[in-house]
Amino acid sequence: MPELPEVETVRKGLNQLVAGATITSVDVFWNRMITPPFSSERFQEELIGEQIHTIERRGKYLIFLLDNWAMISHLRMEGKFTVTKTGEPYQKHTHVVFHLADNRDLRYLDVRKFGRFSLVPIDKKEKYAPIENLGPEPTPIQFTLDNFHDKLSRTGRSIKAVILDQHVVAGVGNIYADESLFQAKINPMKPANQLNEGETKRLRDAIIDVIANAVEAGGTTIRTYKNTLGEAGKFQVKLNVYGKTNQACPRCGTPIEKTKVAQRGTHYCPHCQGSIDLYEKKEPKG
Structure with missing residues (x-):
């Protein structure tokens, strides 16, 4: 933040x-x-x-x-x-x-x-x-599906680590990574190079959508954030998983879980996005 x-x-x-x-x-x-x-x-x-x-x-x-x-x-x-x-x-x-x-x-x-x-x-x-050295802005014109697919195909790092990488897509941080992965129904631990074409497109579209909606809402206020006009953001009322540990998933009702991925606290639905046990917890560097 x-x-x-x-x-x-x-x-x-x-x-x-x-x-x-x-x-x-x-x-x-x-x-x-x-x-x-x-x-x-x-x-x-x-x-x-x-x-x-x-x-x-x-x-x-x-x-x-x-x-x-x-x-x-x-x-x-x-x-x-x-x-x-x-x-x-x-x-x-x-x-x-x-x-x-x-x-x-x-x-x-x-x-x-x-x-x-x-x-x-x-x-x-x-x-x-x-x-x-920044990656493209998360907009439909700049953040192209072909470029995103190429970047994902080159690494076995967890998909969450990859979309947090500012060289891949600019501006996505922990909150919006969790929200985008949830919207796309993708496990945050899944290796990037294992995403199929459909998953890659869903995630790209989700990142664009989540960021655009958050911009429209003035951002997210979790603790202390206020904009230059002294106003708090309003996107926190639209969060589905971030900060919702043990609360019911808005899609299926399964309790949201929290783990650590890419050294960041990570919120996900084990039903909609799959268990992290499906993937090795030790991430490769490349």
Whole structure:
């Protein structure tokens, strides 16, 4: 958390609130959030006078398009942005503050301090390595069945591990992986290269559908997530398996089980998706 739907919702809120604003100065209270080769001092200097033209998203990355720079932000586990009047007391866990010319602040808060900011010349934003290496966005046009089938055929890793891999499809995290696999009726432990054509198509369609519905609902609020406008997501009311351990499967009534796949807590229906005992629990690396 946050995953693609939450980041997309944050992007929309930021565009409503700060697109067109000019940065007058920046305060960095946790230097490690600024990625090399930039020091926090140079990061602050380069952003003075830069206008925020728009905010884009790629996978789970936010991309602030400025005059000369693309400022790339990754929220990681619990990062979030707020917009306040300049001079208001800082909330706990405020680590980066962008002072704007209209007497407002764009503030970045992060309980775990895992979030990161990078500066890339505006004409090289597509070459930023973490973004350049991302898989396709989970949309009908970009996330093609042929490409997905090719990726699955090349690995014996569990299918859940594969769809969590950002090089295969961008933006899918733990919540939406569980929900997509449930919708497609596929066991999360099943080796990717054992999915037949029908299963591959069902899963591809499920990923696109689940992500689109979550974006429309403003994301999922499990613990602390709120968007930039201070609103909680609403997709949690539509969850079928995630966080539903021992509750009845909405399709067949079998209690939902929780296990660990790809080192992540994993929720599934042992009737609709099959028992994990059908597959070896030790996953291959390749």
